[in-house]
Amino acid sequence: MRISVIGCGYLGAVHAACMAKLGHEVIGIDVDPRKVAALEAGEAPFFEPGLPELLKETKATGRLSFSTDMADAAGAQVHFLCVGTPQVHGEFRADLSYVESAFEALKPYLSGGDVVAGKSTVPVGTAENLADRLTGTGATLVWNPEFLREGFAVKDTLHPDRLVYGLPTDDEGVPTAEGDAAKALLDEVYATPLADRTPLVVTDYATAQLVKVAANSFLATKISFINAMAELCEATGADVTRLADAIGYDARIGRRFLNAGLGFGGGCLPKDIRAFMARAGELGVSDALTFLREVDSINMRRRVRVVDLAREVCHGSIVGRRVAVLGASFKPDSDDVRDSPALSVAAQMQLQGAHVTLTDPQAIGNAQAKWPEMKFAATALEAAVDADVVLLATEWQEYRDLDPDALATVVAHKRILDGRNVLDPARWRAAGWTYRALGRP
Ligand SMILES: NC(=O)C1=CN([C@@H]2O[C@H](COP(=O)(O)OP(=O)(O)OC[C@H]3O[C@@H](n4cnc5c(N)ncnc54)[C@H](O)[C@@H]3O)[C@@H](O)[C@H]2O)C=CC1
Ligand SMILES: O=C(O)[C@H]1O[C@H](OP(=O)(O)OP(=O)(O)OC[C@H]2O[C@@H](n3ccc(=O)[nH]c3=O)[C@H](O)[C@@H]2O)[C@H](O)[C@@H](O)[C@@H]1O
Known part of the structure; x- marks a missing residue:
């Protein structure tokens, strides 16, 4: 055809x-x-x-x-x-x-x-x-x-x-x-x-349009649910990754989309939940979606939290500190930086006085177009030279596979923030690193 x-x-x-x-x-x-x-x-x-x-x-x-x-x-x-x-x-x-x-x-x-x-x-x-x-x-x-x-x-x-x-x-x-x-x-x-x-669902216009935003709202809610649990874990010393594993074994809940960390970004989930709230308001049913405001807030708080963590490991201030940010795209295997949590956190740190060097396997061009004044490096090892703290912000496979000993040879201080909860804390700590993550000890 x-x-x-x-x-x-x-x-x-x-x-x-x-x-x-x-x-x-x-x-x-x-x-x-x-x-x-x-x-x-x-x-x-x-x-x-x-x-x-x-x-x-x-x-x-x-x-x-x-x-x-x-x-x-x-x-x-x-x-x-x-x-x-x-x-x-x-x-x-x-x-x-x-x-x-x-x-x-x-x-x-x-x-x-x-x-x-x-x-x-x-x-x-x-x-x-x-x-x-x-x-x-x-x-x-x-x-x-x-x-x-x-x-x-x-x-x-x-x-x-x-x-x-x-x-x-x-x-x-x-x-x-x-x-x-x-x-x-x-x-x-x-x-x-x-x-x-x-499977094919044949329906009317209204249902078909709602299916899409409902699906993205559900996914966003699932992510914010686990990130809310991460806040509780941070307050109690619990481990959100184990919590997610445990509740995820319940088939009614499922483990997928329960990865706590820097939260959701991209060209769709954030703008779709907001547009859905706006449309509900126009339809006179805004109460039905007030929960999405909380989903959005929980998501945005994760970005603030990771900047606070950087401040904590740098003894109270990131002003003048060198921060290596690994990842600029909103998720791995994409060069899309639309509403990217990684880029947003890197920019926040830079605006708050840190000297940020950002790297990404595919998204440097797009990130540079958005933040031309940011410093960029081609690889994680280059970005981490003399770093006071390293932040893993997007879980590209090559960052998951980083060797703590190799990275230790270039940084000024062995401090790593695992913004996506994908590194093995024991391995990094054994190599002498201060390891901090979102929602796990
Ligand atoms: N990116 C994704 O993974 C998905 C996106 N969507 C939805 O699909 C839509 C498109 O999203 P993306 O592809 O990500 O956006 P995009 O910004 O990458 O692509 C949109 C394209 O439309 C072109 N365009 C704008 N005005 C035009 C016109 N008058 N005539 C012809 N082309 C025109 C732009 O030049 C651009 O290349 C959005 O509504 C998004 O929410 C839905 C599912 C997945
Ligand atoms: O409407 C869209 O455009 C698309 O939006 C999402 O797809 P996408 O944005 O490509 O990426 P996801 O895999 O959904 O990830 C979205 C964000 O959530 C984050 N995320 C995902 C999963 C998770 O457990 N935790 C988490 O923080 C990712 O890092 C990323 O920033 C939906 O998954 C698609 O079904 C939908 O078609």
């Missing part, structure tokens, strides 16, 4: 390449000419494991191309909307201006029977509004939220945990004839994962 993908960022570029891998003929469209040029040359414009290989493979088939010209979307039967929905500056709500402009730019190129499939994460009500505005075009809107994780984006797109279709429905919640036709087209798009028995 011929497919267009509008917006080729972390979501859209992967989606486009994966759709081509599934056998479709795909045109990816983005307003950023540099991104389009890279993708058209078969190069990934950001770091995502497996994407460079997939782009090469699918470009070679001739089924995948990229363009800045929306007119190239004409002729596609399904158009995936994958543009950004960032937080509005100074407010909680989502900025829908990119969705608006992409949608309006696409409209003249739609034909009868086309499907516009929204993938961006949007406030509930957006799909209903866009659907109304398709009247007269003969095209049908569906909401098809995306659940991929950066770092696993290719696998998550080709082998999703589930697919969700939000279709137009009648007053009784039954899909309309257009809804049924749109479902048939999406079933064709996702024929391979559906044949692999990927």
Whole structure:
């Protein structure tokens, strides 16, 4: 099938390449000419494991191309909307201006029977509004939220945990004839994962939009729950990693997403819970989501706590102290620094008078663009030269594998803060290090 993908960022570029891998003929469209040029040359414009290989493979088939010209979307039967929905500056709500402009730019190129499939994460009500505005075009809107994780984006797109279709429905919640036709087209798009028995939830617009923000809110809540427990552990001398192991054995709770540390960041979880709260307010049900305010606060307190820990190990002040921060991306296996806890803590320390040197295997370029005045180093060992304290802020495998003896040869003081609870305290202490972590002794 011929497919267009509008917006080729972390979501859209992967989606486009994966759709081509599934056998479709795909045109990816983005307003950023540099991104389009890279993708058209078969190069990934950001770091995502497996994407460079997939782009090469699918470009070679001739089924995948990229363009800045929306007119190239004409002729596609399904158009995936994958543009950004960032937080509005100074407010909680989502900025829908990119969705608006992409949608309006696409409209003249739609034909009868086309499907516009929204993938961006949007406030509930957006799909209903866009659907109304398709009247007269003969095209049908569906909401098809995306659940991929950066770092696993290719696998998550080709082998999703589930697919969700939000279709137009009648007053009784039954899909309309257009809804049924749109479902048939999406079933064709996702024929391979559906044949692999990927669970499919077919529902209405409102539910499909809510599923996405509910999922991210649940994940954020799970992380903040364990980080709240970390605060209790800090007050009592308990170990939050053992606590997580113990409660995680209960299948009703589960161990995944119970890693305490610097908390969640990225281009999605933080802005999605805030946009959800803003939307609940507009709908007159803000009380239903007041707990997310606490989820957000617990998360942000972890960033403050790690700066306090640095101060503690430096005998009361970080002014003039050299701090090596290992990790700038919001999670390992990504170069994404949007709302990165690591970068935010590094910046805080710098603003409070420390001399910070930051390193990351993939995200230095993006971090430098955000904080040009920060000092950067290519490796952990270089960053740690003469350091008074080292902070592991993003758990890249190479930082998990660091040798305490090797690192000891370059630092000024053997003090390590484990911001992600991934190092072995006994090993580091045995090597003479002062080891401190979030929520464990
Ligand atoms: N990054 C992720 O892991 C996931 C993101 N999402 C959601 O997907 C959406 C996109 O997120 P990302 O890909 O991370 O953002 P991004 O910022 O990496 O990509 C958005 C892309 O849209 C392009 N764009 C903006 N206006 C356009 C227009 N009028 N026409 C064509 N292209 C346009 C931008 O140039 C950019 O390349 C957001 O709503 C996000 O919440 C959902 C699931 C996973
Ligand atoms: O809507 C989105 O964009 C995506 O947001 C998240 O994916 P992602 O942001 O790529 O990364 P996660 O693996 O969810 O991690 C998010 C943050 O939580 C942190 N985290 C994660 C797990 C954990 O146990 N503890 C913890 O602090 C990570 O370090 C990271 O900063 C969701 O997991 C995806 O399902 C969703 O599609």
